[in-house]
Amino acid sequence: MRAIIVEDEVPAREELEYLVEVYSEIEVTHFFDDGLDVLKFLQEHETDVIFLDINIPSLNGMLLASTISKFTKRPYIVFTTAYKEHAAQAFELEAFDYVLKPYDEKRIAAMLSRLESAFKRDQAETMLPETQLNSQGLQREIPSKASSRINLKKNDKIIVTDANDIYYAIASEKVTLVYTHQEEYTMPMSITEFDSLLPEDLFFRCHRSYTVNLTKIREIVPWFNQTYMLRLKDLTVEIPVSRSKVKEFRQIMHL
Known part of the structure; x- marks a missing residue:
């Protein structure tokens, strides 16, 4: 599961990166501090989740999320912000979660666990055509083994x-x-x-x-x-x- 962090404050970005690394198997591939740079990136790259601050330059997090919500394939969006007042708008945009700063470690850990579970469930649903039928006509997963x-x-x-x-x-x-x-x-x-x-x-x-x-x-x-x-x-x-x-x-x- 690939993620990007959009955050213009270095200490907050580093703390979130550390918590993601400790409490999940999510791979943070890129960091951004500007909303327009994120849009440019998403035009050429796919990502599974965006940890998104609201107060960022050029294009704030809400406008950026609104644009992303129109994508055919939408990444999960987790807002990470110090502002409580945008929570209702965030969930109107179908954000996965809305996490307040300063970060609560248990809160982050629980969110990451739910996020990975949701991703696995959604992946399983999209991979159903890749299953095979056994002799009784029931679906079985094609096994995948690491090779020598x-x-x-x-x-x-x-x-x-x-x-x-x-x-x-x-x-x-x-x-x-x-x-x-x-x-x-x-x-x-x-x-x-x-x-x-x-x-x-x-x-x-x-x-x-x-x-x-x-x-x-x-x-x-x-x-x-x-x-x-x-x-x-x-x-x-x-x-x-x-x-x-x-x-x-x-x-x-x-x-």
Whole structure:
């Protein structure tokens, strides 16, 4: 699930980004502080949810939401604002939620949980044509399994690669960069989509922008705020473990 945050106050933006990372699997792909820039972005890109402040330059959040409400495929809109008086108008625009600043952590966590549930439900409804019928004529889902062989792309060629040969992957705007010992590949998908292709027993999403092969970790270095930096075998790169992933990482690595 992809999201953008529209907020012109840096502390508020960073706090919301952190809460989204801690309490959900939502991937924040872009940040904006101007309403017109958001409209330009949406003309060429799709996103699933917009966390939208009201008091932003050029085109305020209400006018922006009103325009978006006319889209054929509309993203969920969650207003994040200090102004109570716009709540009625927000729900007339069929906003998913209206969250007041300063943020209440439990309130944000509950909203994110409902948002992910709504997204999964809506996705399931749109994917019904992709189901198959069993011998009794009942619908069954087509199973999807992460494979030990991954098709990586480079220079218009598809390179069939053993998953364990992948060291790490990093999100880079609309694509994911994938690294083996000696090669870099560009996959035309989000890191969340790429992560779903990988065997769960080998790879760990250690940060919203990074996935790492656990078998390639050479050194775990303590870092700021009780987080870690990971150094990999044969490479000089360092991979961060975010605050929201530290507990899970410690459990996996028996730290």
